[in-house]
Amino acid sequence: MTSSIDHHSLPETAAETLVGGAPVSTDILAIALTRAPRLVAADGGADTVLAAGLRPARVIGDMDSVSQAARAAFCDVLAPVTEQDSTDFDKALRQSQAPFVIGVGFIGARVDHFLACLTTLARRREAAPCLLLGDEDCLCILPAEVRLKVPIGTRVSLWPLGPATGQSRGLEWSIDRIEFSPGGRVGTSNRSTLPDVWIATQGAPMALILPASQLDAMLEMLKIWPRDAGASAL
Incomplete structure (x- = not known):
């Protein structure tokens, strides 16, 4: 995967793609980065980013799932959080200053990890919006x-x-x-x-769970795309 955007050098207030440890197709990663161009990895998501030939602005988590290759490649952007009372997804969202986050690599693979992410989204319903995107579905917590x-x-x-x-x-x-x-x-x-x-x-x-093809409709519903997303990328 190649990109003309320097995903790791965008300001912390840019819309953010957060990559988790579940499998992520290059197409889904590209779709997310088009809409949320700042790239951050949550723990084992660093290996997905490395395999895609990209560089994250930060790797956040307890670092128990990051390979030695990813540690070496991204040693200058590792941001370890050692407490074990929250998931790496939760840790990453707590540190984010983005106006919205698209999480990839959180739907699929282990069901217990996905359910923990869903709980985090519910607890953060008043925080900046976070959407989860997979090959089949996209998901968010509904506003009132x-x-x-x-x-x-x-x-x-x-x-x-x-x-x-x-x-x-x-x-x-x-x-x-x-x-x-x-x-x-x-x-x-x-x-x-x-x-x-x-x-x-x-x-x-x-x-709210929609087909992945309706990601932009979900972003528009939340009033964060396309105008705000485009503005945040500059």
């Missing part, structure tokens, strides 16, 4: 009220991280008057019936 512009028939899945309720317009199965919970009713595999979907939620955080 959003408008989502997607093609009719797009898969729109909602996953509650606690008791929650909501209202919707433009979904095949309305979420009005439904009481959601992780151990009760969830909202997976819904579909859009209008090009402009409205969703409002109350209560616990709710994750």
